[in-house]
Amino acid sequence: MKAGNKFGKVLSLLVLFAMLISSLYVVSQSANSLPASTSITIISYNGNDANGILAFEHGQIGFYAYSVPPSEYTALPPGAKAYLMPATYYDVLVNPLNTSFGFNPFQFQEVRFALNFIVNRTYFVDNILHGYGIPSITLYAGEQDVLHLQNTLAKYAYIHYNFTYANETIYRVLTAHGAQYVNGKWYYNGKPIVVYVFVRTDATVRREYAEYFITQLEKLGFTVQQVQGNLQKEISFVYGSDPANTTWDILIEAWGGTYGYYDAGLAEGLYGTLAGDAPFTSYYGLSFGTYNDSKYEPQLLLKEANEIDNWSLILAQSQFTSEQEYYQLENDIVNVGINMSVRIGLGISLIPQYVLPTISGVYPSYAQGTLLNFQTYLEIANGSYPNVTIGVRYLSQGSANPGVGFTDAYTDEIANGLFAPQYLYVPGSGYQIPYIYTYKIVSLSPNSSAVKVPTNALWWNPSKQAVTYVSPNTTAQMAVIYNL
Structure with missing residues (x-):
């Protein structure tokens, strides 16, 4: 992984990330063929959203990984895709x-x-x-x-x-x-x-x-x-x-x-x-x-x-x-x-994240949570090219040392896109469950009825506050296999 600055100033805040991600790559390679790209370059725009948006509009980055209102975009590349995210x-x-x-x-x-x-x-x-x-x-x-x-x-x-x-x-x-x-x-x-x-x-x-x-x-x-x-x-x-x-x-x-x-x-x-x-x-x-x-x-x-x-x-x-x-x-x-x-x-806010049409592997981050969280960087691919370039507002505004904890939201966001968490919360509770897993995306479609959910599947029923079987003829937009 490389970290750079739009104006030629090379930032090395993610060197430690690059060191750690190599071990994650070895662990995940056999199960998921991850990372999907041979390298990920993350460019910091040092808080200048306008420059990040301009770079995306000219196709210089795959997407600008920060929530900005649609009004800030004056034009979009042909075929750009919008992912509507809470x-x-x-x-x-x-x-x-x-x-x-x-x-x-x-x-x-x-x-x-x-x-x-x-x-x-x-x-x-x-x-x-x-x-x-x-x-x-x-x-x-x-x-x-x-x-x-x-x-x-x-x-x-x-x-x-x-x-x-x-x-x-x-x-x-x-x-x-x-x-x-x-x-x-x-x-x-x-x-x-x-x-x-x-x-x-x-x-x-x-x-x-x-x-x-x-x-x-x-x-x-x-x-x-x-x-x-x-x-x-x-x-x-x-x-x-x-x-x-x-x-x-x-x-x-x-x-x-x-x-x-x-x-x-x-x-x-x-x-x-x-x-x-x-x-x-x-x-x-x-x-x-x-x-x-x-x-x-x-x-x-x-x-x-x-x-x-x-x-x-x-x-x-x-x-x-x-x-x-x-x-x-x-x-x-x-x-x-x-x-x-x-x-x-x-x-x-339900902010659309605009992505170049050549970019694939953009979907809710299962490493961060069970609901829509953007982004798991390791899945991203860029057409036939071996690498992906992503724009971010900041690489970090605090400590980038995962050993002592991140001190700002920007570092934390990038880290969440690169590493599986140590635990998840039980639905409706503050209790933490430690775990390690790999996962594979089996089906992903814009059609909400693309996947037929098996009748023996379980889900968290919010109205009953309990785990129950899904109703007959339930469909879903995507299917994921977890290996716990």
């Missing part, structure tokens, strides 16, 4: 604590909840994702557990874009707490109420939506100050800061590989504090896993945080006694999470 979950993260230096209007839960009426999920999917997405008020946007959240979701069916309602609610709450609305602008103690929005300049979807959301905040009368930065700055500036003593109020979050979570884990990890991902504190977890901010929190927020974490512990420790109890706990967490409005759901 890509990234998006939400609005709101700092719910009043900061030590100013007046944070989002310390009030009613104000945070009112943001549900201006985030405009329809605009987000139609205009930012260009129709390639699923809007969602919760952390769930297509996962199987949505089927079991209908009782909770029905309670919030009235939520839609309603600027007038949001404006009236925010006016009522802020004026009741001493803020002044003068000539279309909010003030507190004679100073403008400033909302600090962190804008990811290296992520197209997040940047474009942040710009839209800023216009909504300004229309409400807030003075908005942008804090611009990349992934590394976001990690330190937002997730590495104490929410009670910081200069951020709003962040457009993105969670790649959302389908890698087991379903209850979404609510446990992102609505509660146990995973260290929340900007507030409970009796069980700290703000961002580090700061004890309970003394700065309104009692309602602390009460809700404790409720979520109590329920989460029951789920995480499998202390529930029935399917009904399991889903009731999940509904309870989601209900409180929506009301808390610290993480306000936008939806999940």
Whole structure:
């Protein structure tokens, strides 16, 4: 494997990958004839999506392995194929604590909840994702557990874009707490109420939506100050800061590989504090896993945080006694999470990954998970040519040493495309099962009824939360043989 830079700067971050992959090649060769190509060249575009897209449009790379909106492509090579993949979950993260230096209007839960009426999920999917997405008020946007959240979701069916309602609610709450609305602008103690929005300049979807959301905040009368930065700055500036003593109020979050979570884990990890991902504190977890901010929190927020974490512990420790109890706990967490409005759901992107017509072997990655994860690089072939060239946003923005763990999403994405994982999760649970396997793709077709599934085949039935036999006359798009 070779790693290079579009502009001639050779990067050696994947040398270790090349060393390790040779042993994987020997192990897999007899069973699967892998890798499919004699070499894989990975070119980094150092965050410049436009150059990566341009290289693909001119046929210089087989595909650009990063989710970018279709609007970024001005032209496509003749015969280019599009693979529609669930890509990234998006939400609005709101700092719910009043900061030590100013007046944070989002310390009030009613104000945070009112943001549900201006985030405009329809605009987000139609205009930012260009129709390639699923809007969602919760952390769930297509996962199987949505089927079991209908009782909770029905309670919030009235939520839609309603600027007038949001404006009236925010006016009522802020004026009741001493803020002044003068000539279309909010003030507190004679100073403008400033909302600090962190804008990811290296992520197209997040940047474009942040710009839209800023216009909504300004229309409400807030003075908005942008804090611009990349992934590394976001990690330190937002997730590495104490929410009670910081200069951020709003962040457009993105969670790649959302389908890698087991379903209850979404609510446990992102609505509660146990995973260290929340900007507030409970009796069980700290703000961002580090700061004890309970003394700065309104009692309602602390009460809700404790409720979520109590329920989460029951789920995480499998202390529930029935399917009904399991889903009731999940509904309870989601209900409180929506009301808390610290993480306000936008939806999940269904981003097409465009690939040159000569490239084959592109399909869901069975090494990463049982649902659509892009990409298993070892299967990729390029017509009659012996090698494949792939463009990526970054080779790495952290440690590329698999022995001590990868420290950034870009390294992790490439590693997942090259190596089989050490374990999988049991469906619906956080328990890990270690394994080693090889697999072979028997049939792959765009036709969803191409493969007739044997009646003795087993599948995970989400409605029953159990492994059952498939129904008669079941068909599938592809067939895979696993050797465990």
